[in-house]
Every structure is written in structure tokens, then in C-alpha cells.
Amino acid sequence: MRINNVKKIWQEGKPAVGAWLSIPSGFAAEVMAHTGVDWLCIDMQHGCIDYSDVVPMLTAISTTSVTPFVRVPWNEPSVIMKVLDAGAYGVIVPMVNNRAEAEKAVAACRYPPAGIRSNGPNRALLYGGADYQQNSNYELACVVMIETLEGIKNMEEIVSTPGVDAVYIGPTDLALCLGLPPVMDNDDPKHVAVVNKVLETCKRHNVIAGIHTGSSKFTQRFIDQGFQMVMLVADRSAMSSFVKLEVNRLTGWTPAKP
Ligand code: 3PY
Numbered sequence: 113m114r115i116n117n118v119k120k121i122w123q124e125g126k127p128a129v130g131a132w133l134s135i136p137s138g139f140a141a142e143v144m145a146h147t148g149v150d151w152l153c154i155d156m157q158h159g160c161i162d163y164s165d166v167v168p169m170l171t172a173i174s175t176t177s178v179t180p181f182v183r184v185p186w187n188e189p190s191v192i193m194k195v196l197d198a199g200a201y202g203v204i205v206p207m208v209n210n211r212a213e214a215e216k217a218v219a220a221c222r223y224p225p226a227g228i229r230s231n232g233p234n235r236a237l238l239y240g241g242a243d244y245q246q247n248s249n250y251e252l253a254c255v256v257m258i259e260t261l262e263g264i265k266n267m268e269e270i271v272s273t274p275g276v277d278a279v280y281i282g283p284t285d286l287a288l289c290l291g292l293p294p295v296m297d298n299d300d301p302k303h304v305a306v307v308n309k310v311l312e313t314c315k316r317h318n319v320i321a322g323i324h325t326g327s328s329k330f331t332q333r334f335i336d337q338g339f340q341m342v343m344l345v346a347d348r349s350a351m352s353s354f355v356k357l358e359v360n361r362l363t364g365w366t367p368a369k370p
Pocket residue numbers: 259281282283284285286296324
């Protein structure tokens with residue numbers, strides 16, 4: 113089976129830097145796959161993306177060695193299984209609150225007897241290779257998100273759930289549940305304290321710590337701290353901020369009002 117490059121990076125103790133896809137386009141995914149990032153995540157939770165968009169996006173990413181992840185809309189086994197069947201090498205599961213929910217996510221990613229995944233890896237077999245079913249329980253990454261008050265309270269039991277490869281922080285949902293504005297790159301001491309606690313808990317349990325950012329400044333900070341799954345930039349914001357920057361460089365012309 114094709115190896116999971118991100119898991120290899122993790123095993124070497126290095127950070128894997130990724131980017132985020134919310135635009136439903138195979139071509140946009142391919143462009144993002146040629147930028148030097150280790151992984152891409154197709155966001156079915158908040159991106160404008162359905163399953164029929166996910167498949168050509170995975171196909172486009174697989175023209176490169178970038179590792180494809182999908183964030184599923186919810187902790188729903190049928191959706192987790194379908195994105196894995198389409199060739200995702202990892203799933204990111206939002207808003208995981210406790211051990212039972214973490215176990216549910218893990219079970220959907222693994223074939224029996226380790227889990228409950230149903231057999232039918234149609235595109236995954238082409239991408240992963242003929243021995244996919246024998247090795248996918250090991251190669252595929254199950255990443256659960258901590259970003260709710262209940263998740264914070266149950267951090268220890270979520271992080272230590274067998275089969276959880278990484279725990280990923282959603283900074284804006286985390287901020288909201290702490291009673292703060294939904295700021296991505298967040299310096300509020302209450303926010304920083306939880307982020308540090310997730311990192312410390314992951315380190316203690318030998319689980320990869322991950323976090324979403326909105327800038328290279330915060331990506332660098334989290335890499336330096338020891339996070340090994342860090343999201344650097346999203347397609348929508350990259351497109352929008354670069355074009356705005358160029359628009360605002362011009363003189364003798366007034367930008368149009370959207
Ligand atoms: C959050 O900020 O809550 C996220 O889930 C990032 O995508």
C-alpha cells in the first residue's frame with residue numbers, strides 16, 4: 113500500500129504543514145497541491161464542498177505526493193467510510209466531546225476486528241494499492257478535533273483513546289466556547305492556556321497535536337512549540353488576500369465596491 117507520508121513525518125518526530133480546501137474544484141486542489149505543503153484537507157464541514165466535489169479533488173491531489181485528508185461534516189460513520197473509500201488518507205472529525213465519540217470516529221476508520229468499517233474501497237484501492245485492506249488500518253490517520261467545552265473537560269480521555277492518531281484544535285470554535293470572539297490566531301491567555309494543555313496532554317500520551325492557523329506567524333509559533341500537524345493557509349483566504357493586496361497597490365484608480 114502507498115504509505116501515508118504525513119504519518120511517516122510524524123514518526124520521524126517532524127511537523128507536517130498543511131493547507132485547507134474550501135473551494136469545490138479539482139483544479140484548485142491541484143494548484144494547492146503544487147505549493148510545497150505536506151498535506152491538504154478538503155473541508156466538507158464548512159467548505160462549499162459535497163461528496164461529488166470530494167472525489168475529483170482527491171483525484172487532483174493524487175497527481176502529487178501530498179497526503180489527502182477530508183474533514184467530514186460530523187462524526188458520522190457512513191460519511192467517514194465514504195471519504196476513505198474515495199481515497200482520503202486521513203479524516204478530521206469535528207467537535208469530538210468525549211471518549212465514546214472518539215471511539216466512534218476511530219471505529220469508522222478501521223476494518224474489523226479493529227473497527228466497524230465496511231469493505232468497498234473503490235477508488236482507495238487504485239490510489240492505495242492492491243493490499244489496501246491489509247494495511248489501511250495502520251496507514252490511515254484518524255484525527256479528532258477538540259473545540260468544545262465538553263471536549264476540553266474530557267481532553268485526557270479523548271487524547272488517550274486507542275487509535276486516535278492526532279488531536280486537532282479548531283481555534284475559533286474553541287474561542288467561542290470560552291466566551292471569546294471567534295478569532296483564529298488567538299493570543300487571549302484563556303485560549304493560549306487550553307492550546308498549551310492540549311499540546312501537553314498529547315505529548316504525554318504520544319499522540320500528535322494539531323492546530324489550525326491563519327498565518328505563517330502562528331504556524332511557526334506552533335511548530336516551534338511542538339505541534340506536528342499545523343494548517344498554514346486556506347485556499348479562499350489565500351486567493352482573497354493576495355488579490356486584495358495587489359488591488360490596493362495600484363494608484364490613480366479606485367477599487368470597485370463589491
Ligand atoms: C475552528 O476554528 O473551529 C475550526 O474548526 C478551524 O477550521
